[in-house]
Amino acid sequence: MGTTLAMANQKGGVGKTTTAVNLGASLAMLGKRVLLIDVDPQANSTSGVGIRLRDDEASTYECLLTHGDPAAAVRSTAIPGLAVLPAHSRLVGAEVELVGERSREYRLQRAVAAIGGAYDFLLIDCPPSLGLLTLNALVAADAVLVPIQCEYYALEGLTSLLSTIKAVRKGLNPALAIFGVLLTMYDRRVRLTAQIEEEIRGYFASLVFATAIPRNVKLSEAPSFGKPIVLYDLLSKGAESYLSLAREVIARGEKG
Amino acid sequence: MGTTLAMANQKGGVGKTTTAVNLGASLAMLGKRVLLIDVDPQANSTSGVGIRLRDDEASTYECLLTHGDPAAAVRSTAIPGLAVLPAHSRLVGAEVELVGERSREYRLQRAVAAIGGAYDFLLIDCPPSLGLLTLNALVAADAVLVPIQCEYYALEGLTSLLSTIKAVRKGLNPALAIFGVLLTMYDRRVRLTAQIEEEIRGYFASLVFATAIPRNVKLSEAPSFGKPIVLYDLLSKGAESYLSLAREVIARGEKG
Numbered sequence: 257m258g259t260t261l262a263m264a265n266q267k268g269g270v271g272k273t274t275t276a277v278n279l280g281a282s283l284a285m286l287g288k289r290v291l292l293i294d295v296d297p298q299a300n301s302t303s304g305v306g307i308r309l310r311d312d313e314a315s316t317y318e319c320l321l322t323h324g325d326p327a328a329a330v331r332s333t334a335i336p337g338l339a340v341l342p343a344h345s346r347l348v349g350a351e352v353e354l355v356g357e358r359s360r361e362y363r364l365q366r367a368v369a370a371i372g373g374a375y376d377f378l379l380i381d382c383p384p385s386l387g388l389l390t391l392n393a394l395v396a397a398d399a400v401l402v403p404i405q406c407e408y409y410a411l412e413g414l415t416s417l418l419s420t421i422k423a424v425r426k427g428l429n430p431a432l433a434i435f436g437v438l439l440t441m442y443d444r445r446v447r448l449t450a451q452i453e454e455e456i457r458g459y460f461a462s463l464v465f466a467t468a469i470p471r472n473v474k475l476s477e478a479p480s481f482g483k484p485i486v487l488y489d490l491l492s493k494g495a496e497s498y499l500s501l502a503r504e505v506i507a508r509g510e511k512g
Numbered sequence: 513m514g515t516t517l518a519m520a521n522q523k524g525g526v527g528k529t530t531t532a533v534n535l536g537a538s539l540a541m542l543g544k545r546v547l548l549i550d551v552d553p554q555a556n557s558t559s560g561v562g563i564r565l566r567d568d569e570a571s572t573y574e575c576l577l578t579h580g581d582p583a584a585a586v587r588s589t590a591i592p593g594l595a596v597l598p599a600h601s602r603l604v605g606a607e608v609e610l611v612g613e614r615s616r617e618y619r620l621q622r623a624v625a626a627i628g629g630a631y632d633f634l635l636i637d638c639p640p641s642l643g644l645l646t647l648n649a650l651v652a653a654d655a656v657l658v659p660i661q662c663e664y665y666a667l668e669g670l671t672s673l674l675s676t677i678k679a680v681r682k683g684l685n686p687a688l689a690i691f692g693v694l695l696t697m698y699d700r701r702v703r704l705t706a707q708i709e710e711e712i713r714g715y716f717a718s719l720v721f722a723t724a725i726p727r728n729v730k731l732s733e734a735p736s737f738g739k740p741i742v743l744y745d746l747l748s749k750g751a752e753s754y755l756s757l758a759r760e761v762i763a764r765g766e767k768g
């Protein structure tokens with residue numbers, strides 16, 4: 257069974273999708289078998305690897321709502337070793353539709369258990385909220401990878417994220433750990449960045465990855481071509497930093 | 513009755529809160545009576561104007577769930593003319609709690625109707641999702657102000673936002689209009705920005721505000737002091753651009 261990591265942070269725009277897509281692609285380039293799971297109705301991870309679903313094609317929606325076979329929804333990408341369980345925009349209704357359902361928080365965990373054995377790493381891209389989709393990801397995951405910008409509102413949001421992780425650990429998924437904290441869109445020259453970084457490192461200490469992802473325009477250009485950064489511009493700072501992060505993740509993390 | 517605008521875009525981190533707080537403060541500096549309404553469980557607009565609620569204090573949660581008196585929850589801020597209906601983190605449960613309730617989409621509209629007469633502008637800060645909290649804002653609003661970064665994922669998200677606005681217009685709020693589209697964190701030197709801007713202007717034409725908000729570090733520093741930019745650094749490019757936006761909003765918009 258591979259290591260399942262949820263890219264979670266309810267603060268919007270902190271780099272959850274950019275990390276899921278580019279960490280996934282980098283791990284695959286280093287020889288790991290990776291499954292990217294998109295549970296965000298925006299379906300950005302799905303389009304970030306060049307996939308656009310038709311309305312009749314299987315997606316994470318079916319895995320969560322209609323006990324669809326996850327293996328049937330999995331697709332390959334342009335990167336050997338990187339597969340994706342794509343999202344469709346119909347997922348936007350899932351949180352309301354799941355409210356009255358039995359074992360509503362365990363739906364994704366069931367899907368991951370069915371197909372997880374074929375992968376070394378499973379990366380779940382979460383929406384910017386703490387609703388039932390993110391809860392499903394936290395229940396399905398072994399641990400959480402927290403992407404965070406060094407900005408004030410992002411720092412403020414950590415309290416509710418940590419209390420949600422604690423609440424999930426108490427009931428739904430006792431083994432849930434924090435895998436690591438990743439500084440994104442990092443620019444050390446900005447005074448605010450250095451101040452917020454100090455607070456984050458003060459609290460999370462060695463959980464913070466040594467690799468920080470710099471602000472790099474190539475990272476925001478790549479999705480418009482449906483390519484991870486390693487395919488779009490392998491020599492960019494963005495590609496270099498996600499490959500470095502992938503090496504750190506492998507060192508920290510493959511489960512037995 | 514004042515003009516009620518919802519700052520809505522389900523894409524995370526595009527500047528909804530920064531626009532709600534700083535447009536609100538700028539309108540107040542120009543002599544308008546403004547109410548900032550925070551319906552995001554992150555409560556960033558609330559802390560962006562220096563307010564931190566205790567657990568026993570009234571907030572938008574009570575207005576939505578327990579028919580609390582909105583006038584009792586309204587507070588003044590450091591800026592004369594700018595009041596706020598603050599959020600509390602307990603709002604994170606509201607979307608699930610509202611699902612089975614009667615007239616669940618009209619709760620905020622009822623609150624706004626009760627107190628809207630005292631203001632020229634009411635600005636609603638929405639969370640990064642299209643769930644029941646954002647729906648409540650779209651039903652309560654006269655029109656939507658759409659903050660958007662010139663980035664690929666933000667552009668991709670416009671389709672679902674526009675179809676949600678159309679759906680609300682068909683049933684819950686037939687008069688809902690698009691007030692304007694605001695380019696945020698704007699940097700014309702970046703090739704991607706110019707390309708995406710062209711697509712946005714091609715589609716929205718004169719709905720796009722002439723004022724674009726440049727990327728300006730002062731805007732991200734100000735919230736850590738609980739101050740809108742006009743109080744934190746009145747001479748900054750950030751303050752200048754939000755004052756210019758406020759003049760455009762006044763020209764477009766005061767209702768009778």
Ligand SMILES: Nc1ncnc2c1ncn2[C@@H]1O[C@H](COP(=O)(O)OP(=O)(O)OP(=O)(O)O)[C@@H](O)[C@H]1O
Nearest residue numbers: 268269270271272273274384470471472476524663
């Ligand atoms: N290191 C970086 N350098 C430059 N741009 C970046 C970087 N990381 C992310 N971006 C861009 O910033 C925006 C936000 O990133 P992204 O969409 O990955 O965040 P997110 O947390 O997934 O957002 P959401 O909360 O909407 O799901 C995107 O337009 C992305 O292309």
Ligand SMILES: Nc1ncnc2c1ncn2[C@@H]1O[C@H](COP(=O)(O)OP(=O)(O)OP(=O)(O)O)[C@@H](O)[C@H]1O
Nearest residue numbers: 268407524525526527528529530640726727728732
């Ligand atoms: N023009 C700007 N220049 C520099 N930084 C900015 C600008 N506008 C916003 N920011 C910063 O970018 C981050 C995202 O902005 P903000 O939080 O306002 O977006 P949002 O759409 O409200 O996010 P969410 O989707 O989480 O509600 C914040 O840290 C904010 O301080």
Ligand SMILES: [Mg+2]
Nearest residue numbers: 272273296300
């Ligand atoms: Mg995302």
Ligand SMILES: [Mg+2]
Nearest residue numbers: 528529552556
């Ligand atoms: Mg916000």
